[in-house]
Amino acid sequence: MLPVNLFNLLSSRAGALQRHYAAILLRIYDLAEFNRFGLTREVVIAEIVDYLTGEGSEAMTTPPAGDFDSAEGEPPPPTGDVQEYAGWILRRLVEAGWLEREQQADYTEFVILPDYAFTLLEAMRAIQQNKPREYTGQLYAAHQLLTSQSDDFSPALALTQAYENVRQVVRGLNELNQNIRRYTERVTRDRPVAELLRLQYEDYSQVLGHAYHALKTSDHVSRYRRDIIARLQVWQLDNDTLSRIADELATQGRLTPAQAADEVRHYIQFIIHQLESLDPLLEEIDRRHAQYLRTSLRHIRYQLVSADGNFKDRLASLARHLAALQGEGEKYPPAEMPVFQTPRVRHPDRDSLYTLPRRRAPFAPAPVIRPLLDPAEVMTLRAATLQEMGQAITPARIQRFVGQFFNGHRAIHIASLPPDAFDGEEGLSWLIYTIAYGNHPEVNYELEPLPGEPVALGTVRVKPFRLVKRDA
The missing domain is CATH 1.10.225 (NK-Lysin)
Structure with missing residues (x-):
């Protein structure tokens, strides 16, 4: 269970300090991610002070309006002392549940990130860095696991890891599909030409372009799908292999043999079903990708052609220019003004007036001529027909x-x-x-x-x- 007040510091209740709390948490997460000996309180305070004196200096000058609730803890200290302010932020993060304190026998205080904080902060960092999901290598890894011929091959380990990899692949493809739809919806809004061009050639290509290109070329799923499905179908028909995988999985996962057998069947059926049903998803990704390109280019063309806005704005602009010319004493429009488009005049002819319906001529069918076959050809056709029937x-x-x-x-x-x-x-x-x-x-x-x-x-x-x- 997550702490009740965990997200209060990242919500609107945090006021102006909302983004500073997130930035400080991400900094502490970077320190703790690969730290082998733990983070002491002094190290964490020094990192918060470094942030407050650098890119987060405005947090010291911004009054924490709406950030403090008397029912939650101590009030904020004066913003002049950066050490006290850093200690107050650390206490707020501990009270909310993002951090925990642990005191050793020598009274050294360590700051610990709970397991849920690692998961949430990793997701926040991925969103902040705006990196596309890397899923193509996972399908290659699943292929190598299931088709391995080594002596120490473990089918249970290979199946469970392949299940997780295929699950991430399908999830990544769905995420790619949903992102294409999000970008399509974004370009349909009213945006200037510069913003549309940035979405077309920078933002979209950086976030989705490389993954989409790899999906359709070097890391196409069809390169590995056939071998994976063939190996799993062989396992499905081999009762001894299924029993051996179930026994190994029961030993590793603390499951009963019956539960392990159900898990093995579920893993195999899930992988086969997901890989066989990828084609409609890939077709949908192609369709959405083409739709995005058409929509973006259409909006760019419209913005370039209609630079003055919609028809009402262009009509008002034209009236203002004509009024300015009239105020300058001009009686005729300038020579470079485009001429008015006039429709072509068509003269009436004999088909312009109403004509009475005419009676159609009676239908005269063409004579049916029945071809005559040579007797030898008739015998050949009859023999071929009898052979086909036999x-x-x-x-x-x-x-x-x-x-x-x-x-x-x-x-x-x-x-x-x-x-x-x-x-x-x-x-x-x-x-x-x-x-x-x-x-x-x-x-x-x-x-x-x-x-x-x-x-x-x-x-x-x-x-x-x-x-x-x-x-x-």
Whole structure:
């Protein structure tokens, strides 16, 4: 749970000191981010004093109106003593919950940032620096994790890390999509040409342009998507691999085997579903990007063409200029003035007046001529048609193909079939038809699934089953 008054210092209640509180917190966060030994109170006070005597000097001269509430703590000290003022700011940050104090055995006081403060300040710094989200490398990392062939490969660790990386990728793409919409809405407002050009060539390209360019070129998601999905689908069909991942995850995450198995299935399905459904999101990003460019250029063109504003303003400006010319004694407009656009005059002709409707001529269809075929050509076409009909797949043909394997037996295991029964592309087609027609009412056999490992048939592996003759 977050402290109740945590955001009071960053809200409108903080008045003029609102941005100074945020700047000081970010400075303390920079000190504490990679500090190994902790921050003493003296170090934090020195950092606040450095800010108050530098870029935040106006905080010392600005009365903290609306910043102090008598129910919250001590009143602010006089603004003349920077050390006392820095100590007062530090106490306010501790009271609000952004910082905590810890006293050692030798009475040395350390200032600590709580865990939630690290998370919130990292988000605030990312917003302040206005950096685009880097998500393309995460998809590459997920690809390397899942396709690794090293001896110390841990499938549970690879799956959990890949899940987090793919989750960040999808989140980054949605963030990119929403930012494009935000910029599109911003350029639709009334802005001068200079501001529109800055948004077009500076702000937009710096915030979204590089990420969008990398998304469509070097780090395109399709480079890694196929391999990731193929590996996860292999894991889905391998019960031993799923059990091993679940056991390892249960050991690492303190979960029961059943909970770990559910987590593994959820991770795999989430990654496959998100990667397979990225195409509509990428199309939406393309559409919004093109919409932004069209809208921005249209507004720039309109501003350049209509430099004096809308039609009402231009009409008033024209009237003022004509009045000025009339006041100077001019009777005619200047020679460089554009001429008025006059519509072209068209003379009436015989089609200008109303004409009575005319009756259409009766429809005369063209004669139908039936071509005569040569008898030899007729025989050739008939033979080709009979050959195509003979190659058509029917239940009777499938039954004849499967019946040759029974050899007097009532049931036969799929592993007992001849090794070359389903070789090549034609054999793969017969295997598909054999399985597909297994429950057809017009064939005299059926398929019974069996437990065990997948069996290699031709170029594919299928779950074991047996062919059983139906009773006549």
